[in-house]
Amino acid sequence: MDKGQSLVLLVTASNPQSQLFIDYLHQQLDCQVSVVAPTTEWKGKDSETTVVLLDADHIDEATMQQWHVKAAEANDMSLAAFNLRDEEHAVEVLSAMNLQGVFYRSDSLEMICKGLSILLEGNLWMSRSLMTRMIQFFRRQQLNSYRPVCGLTHRELEIIAMLGTGASNIEIADQLFVSEHTVKSHLYNIFRKIKVHNRLQAVNWARQNLGAPPPLVGRRQREPSQHPIPNHS
Known part of the structure; x- marks a missing residue:
């Protein structure tokens, strides 16, 4: 896949720190990197493969749900969250919305870039232990759906x-x-x-x-x- 036609969209507060993060991603990834404020209306291009990176430190639950809706309507958009506290926080967020990628506060910049590259290829990025917990969660959910x-x-x-x-x-x-x-x-x-x-x-x-x-x-x-x-x- 030609990543030059892809986009990593960082949804966070615009400040010098986020700009440094964008510059680093742009240097390491062969694709476009942009930033948008959490409350700003954004319309992507259907032709672009887009990975939306939601900053858990600056986005409330209602705004995350709005991006959840955008991703459901889009043809080629993946959602990921970063700055998650730990795996418990990841389970909490994943139980409320569909994410293809998960990044923690403790993840290095190199690890984030590696994960974004995987997401741009259309694959998932999360730990095996987290995936196991979510499989168990959805199995319980499925069982609950068969009883009052x-x-x-x-x-x-x-x-x-x-x-x-x-x-x-x-x-x-x-x-x-x-x-x-x-x-x-x-x-x-x-x-x-x-x-x-x-x-x-x-x-x-x-x-x-x-x-x-x-x-x-x-x-x-x-x-x-x-x-x-x-x-x-």
């Missing part, structure tokens, strides 16, 4: 999946064409059934028992006159 999940209804399962994308009560109401009061009632019943006390605990429970929520591609929208959705950008 704590008595949750189909609508409650929809709502708990939306919690994992960072959606607010108003956003969930708009997507399901129900009132915000109805969403709150469903959340009360969900928390009671799975024995948690807040949204974060519910999301963590869902990741362990239901797996990663699917990318919300082509979500239904209400007319904007009823419940305007806050702008999180």
